[in-house]
Amino acid sequence: MSLLPNTAVLLGKEVRTEFRSRELLTTTIVFILIVIVLFSFTFDPTSDESRRFAPGLLWLAFLFASSLMLQPCFLREQHNDTLSALRLSVSDPFAIFLAKLIANTLFLLLTELLLLPLFATMYNVPVFSVLHWLVLVFFLASLGISIAGTALSAISAQARMRELLLPLLMLPLLTPILVASTEVTKALFDRAPYVQWKGIGFLAVFDVVFLTALWLFGEYLLEE
Amino acid sequence: MIGAAVLFLVGAAAYASFYIAPEERTMRVIQRIFYFHAASAWAGMTAFSICFVANLLYVWRRDEKWDSLGVSSAEVGLAFITVVLITGPIWAKPAWGIYWTWDARLTSTFVLWLLYISYLLLRTLIEEPDRRALLSALFGIFAFIDVPIVFGAIRWWRTQHPAPVIMGGPGSGLEPTMRKVFFFSVLALHALMVFLIAERYRLEKLRTDLELVRRELEAT
Numbered sequence: 001m002s003l004l005p006n007t008a009v010l011l012g013k014e015v016r017t018e019f020r021s022r023e024l025l026t027t028t029i030v031f032i033l034i035v036i037v038l039f040s041f042t043f044d045p046t047s048d049e050s051r052r053f054a055p056g057l058l059w060l061a062f063l064f065a066s067s068l069m070l071q072p073c074f075l076r077e078q079h080n081d082t083l084s085a086l087r088l089s090v091s092d093p094f095a096i097f098l099a100k101l102i103a104n105t106l107f108l109l110l111t112e113l114l115l116l117p118l119f120a121t122m123y124n125v126p127v128f129s130v131l132h133w134l135v136l137v138f139f140l141a142s143l144g145i146s147i148a149g150t151a152l153s154a155i156s157a158q159a160r161m162r163e164l165l166l167p168l169l170m171l172p173l174l175t176p177i178l179v180a181s182t183e184v185t186k187a188l189f190d191r192a193p194y195v196q197w198k199g200i201g202f203l204a205v206f207d208v209v210f211l212t213a214l215w216l217f218g219e220y221l222l223e224e
Numbered sequence: 225m226i227g228a229a230v231l232f233l234v235g236a237a238a239y240a241s242f243y244i245a246p247e248e249r250t251m252r253v254i255q256r257i258f259y260f261h262a263a264s265a266w267a268g269m270t271a272f273s274i275c276f277v278a279n280l281l282y283v284w285r286r287d288e289k290w291d292s293l294g295v296s297s298a299e300v301g302l303a304f305i306t307v308v309l310i311t312g313p314i315w316a317k318p319a320w321g322i323y324w325t326w327d328a329r330l331t332s333t334f335v336l337w338l339l340y341i342s343y344l345l346l347r348t349l350i351e352e353p354d355r356r357a358l359l360s361a362l363f364g365i366f367a368f369i370d371v372p373i374v375f376g377a378i379r380w381w382r383t384q385h386p387a388p389v390i391m392g393g394p395g396s397g398l399e400p401t402m403r404k405v406f407f408f409s410v411l412a413l414h415a416l417m418v419f420l421i422a423e424r425y426r427l428e429k430l431r432t433d434l435e436l437v438r439r440e441l442e443a444t
Contacts, residue, residue, distance in 0.1 A: 151366065155359045159349040168345060169363060172338040175331075176373045198380055206373055213369055217362055220283055 003098070006090045010099030017076075018107065028069045028111050035061040036119060050123040055185035058119060059178050063145065066108055067167040070149040073100055074157040084224065093219040097150055101214075104146035105139070112138045130188040133195055137188070140203035141181040147210045148173055154221040176206055230412075230419045237263075237405075237412035245405040254318045261311040263409040264304045265333070267417040271301030272340065272368060274421065279364035282357055288432060291357035294364060295347060296424035300417055302340045308333060332374045339367040353435070 018024055039057045043049055077083040086096055116134070120127040127134060149170055156166040184199035241259035248255035275297040282290035312330065313323035324330065343364050350356035398406060 148366070152363070155346070155363055158355060158359060159346060160351070161349055165346065165349055168342050172335050172342060173366065173370050175335050176370070176376070202376070202380065209369060209373065210366075213366060217283065217365060220358060220362055223358065 002090075003092050003095050006092070006095035007098045007102070010086075010090070010095060011102050014099055014103035015106070018103070024069055024072065024107060025111060028065045028107075029114060031068060032061045032065045032111065032115050033118075035064065036115070036122065040122070045123055047124045050125055051186075051189050051191070054119075054123045054125050055182045055189055057123075058185065059141070059182045062108070062112060062141075063171065063174060063178055064167075065111070066104075066142075066145045066149060067170050069107065069111075070104060070146070070153045070170070071156075071163060071166055073104065073150055073153040075153070075162065078157055083222065087222055087224075093222050094215055096222065097154075097214055097218045101143075101146045101150040104150055105142045108142040108146060109138055112142065125189050127189075130193045133188055133193075134185070136200065137181055137184050137203070140200065140207060141177050144177045144203060144206045144210065145174060147207060147214055151210075151214050151218065151221060177203065180206070226419060230415050233412040233415050237409040240405045240408055245402050246399060248402075254315055257311050257315045259406055259409040260413070261308060261315060263406065263413045264307040264311065266410050267413040268301045268304030268308060270414060271297045271304060271417050271421065272336075272371070275301060275340075275364055276368040279361035279368070282361040283365070286354075286358075288353075288357070289429075291361065292425055292428040292432065293421070294357075294361060295344070296421045296428055298340050298343055298364065299424055300420045302337065302344070303420070304413070304417060305333065305337050305340070309337060328380075329375075335374050336371055339370065343367055353432070 036057070039061070043053055074083070077086060087093060090096060113135070116127060116138075119125075149166075152169045152173070153166055156162045156169060159165050180199045180202040184196045184203070187194050187196040187199070237259065241256050245256065245259065247253065275294050278290045278294035278297060281287070282294060312333075316325070317323050343360060346363055347356055347360045350359060
């Protein structure tokens with residue numbers, strides 16, 4: 001029953017490590033900014049066009065950024081040789097995953113929320129009236145990305161060409177997240193915004209399924 | 225011997241789909257590709273299911289043979305899905321007027337194909353055999369779990385693909401002869417699939433044995 005206290009301690013460690021340097025957050029934010037600017041050249045960003053394309057662009061940018069952001073998740077432990085110590089320190093290895101995926105969800109969510117106002121202004125989409133729904137979508141999608149991404153970064157960290165491998169493993173696996181969150185966001189950016197419950201349900205199901213899979217198989221990912 | 229029997233079965237299925245099955249009213253001769261297109265899709269999915277079971281068994285039992293079966297069935301499944309992705313556009317051009325459309329089912333089959341490409345790619349990037357077997361088995365499990373979620377998008381977001389004809393609910397269904405021919409090609413392609421997996425498995429076994437001998441030689 002030490003899963004939750006262990007997770008809390010490890011989560012504290014993840015958050016502290018990141019906020020000491022803020023390396024991940026700054027680089028990811030700058031990366032998404034670059035993508036947002038580059039995307040504006042690929043179509044005519046008038047208000048109507050933006051409503052059609054912006055949700056997809058937003059989620060593609062987040063997805064690509066997360067495939068970079070999740071990279072150091074286990075690599076850092078490997079470089080510092082701390083993975084074995086981490087494994088020995090907890091009774092249930094799932095705590096390691098839980099802490100890392102909560103931390104990654106928080107980092108992703110923070111990046112998304114910081115960039116949303118900028119994105120809304122630049123692409124001319126009103127977000128204020130549907131903000132609480134957007135936060136819900138951001139949360140569910142970031143959680144899904146982090147669950148699958150954390151598991152896969154544990155795999156890719158043990159392979160060659162790991163920097164290239166993680167996006168290759170992660171992006172096709174996360175297509176359902178991209179599809180569902182884009183559809184929900186599109187409905188929220190509509191002239192008459194509405195909540196697409198089936199998309200939200202879809203994201204929740206994805207999260208539950210992959211969290212269960214990680215809970216069942218996570219410990220094998222960290223075998224020495 | 226078995227190979228010849230399988231070849232005969234596939235040949236018979238081809239004959240049946242061209243000469244025995246009646247011509248479809250609107251799509252005419254083009255529709256006949258369906259017997260291979262859909263049957264390959266079924267065979268491919270069965271191969272990936274075998275891969276999934278092999279992956280689970282490897283994680284559970286840690287026996288090398290499950291790893292060999294996993295990689296064999298993944299490769300064969302990939303070959304069948306490649307056939308699906310090639311025959312699909314051949315049918316689509318006359319029927320829809322375009323080779324490819326980004327509809328949910330086409331896209332999800334393509335994503336499925338990519339997932340198993342990634343699975344095989346991952347295997348080439350891990351040197352140590354035990355680690356390669358374990359990590360690729362785990363990725364295979366995640367990928368297979370993802371498949372129904374990806375396919376779930378078919379019914380949820382718009383689709384241009386013909387609605388499922390078999391087990392597709394009321395109003396669907398095949399003319400009886402077509403149905404027989406279809407299930408015969410499903411059988412034939414499944415036989416081919418099992419045969420290919422068995423052959424590929426034998427090759428994998430030889431490779432691992434060779435690797436073992438080579439290591440022993442290096443050790444002495």
